[in-house]
Amino acid sequence: MKGTSNEPESQANIDERSSKILELFKAIEGKALEDYPVPPLTKWLNGKIITSDRGDVTVEHVVRPEMANPTGLLHGGMQCAMLDDVIGMMTATLGYKGFLLSIDLNVSYLGKVRVGETVIARGHVTREGRNIVHAEAELKTIDGTIVALASSNLLKTSHEPDYVKQLS
Helix, strand or coil, rough: CCCEEECCCCCCHHHHHHHHHHHHHHHHCCHHHHEEECCCHHHHHHEEEEECCCCEEEEEECHHHHHCCCCCCCCCHHHHHHHHHHHHHHCCCCCCCCEEEEEEEEEEECCCCCCEEEEEEEECCCECCCCCEEEEEEEEEEEEEEEEEEEEEHHHHHHHHHHHHHHH
16 A cells, blocks of 8 residues: 555664654643644644653643534534544654554544533553554543543554654
8 A cells, every 4th residue: 555654664763753752742741732833733722731651642621612512512523633633642652754644533422521621631552553553542521531432543654744854
């Protein structure tokens, strides 16, 4: 398949990129992401990285009125966006040179959150295969109540994202 990366790269290079991404994430923990050069959706969601380790990232979001459905609850599309976004951030911590592209994203909506409340999104890797990475994410309220769960399979590609180019 064109764009997939079948050539193994050195573990040392992967580890070095992972360390650099984690160093960046740790430097901005607790700060509004809208103030940093992040993708437009990440900027708009304006979360704050709470914790980051290789293959595991947690982000906090405050639910704003523009994120709500007509009943004043966090819109399902926003829940999906938060889950997908945290999975994307988590994949950056893995240190691969090529971009990980979502093959699928399955979301189960299990709870509700009102405007003004804070939610915690956590994305973590479940399995790293040769070509496919499986990730899971959860969205919870501050008190730990599950709002939504997601799982995603991501394809390792040879398409080098801008943030990897900037690390070189």
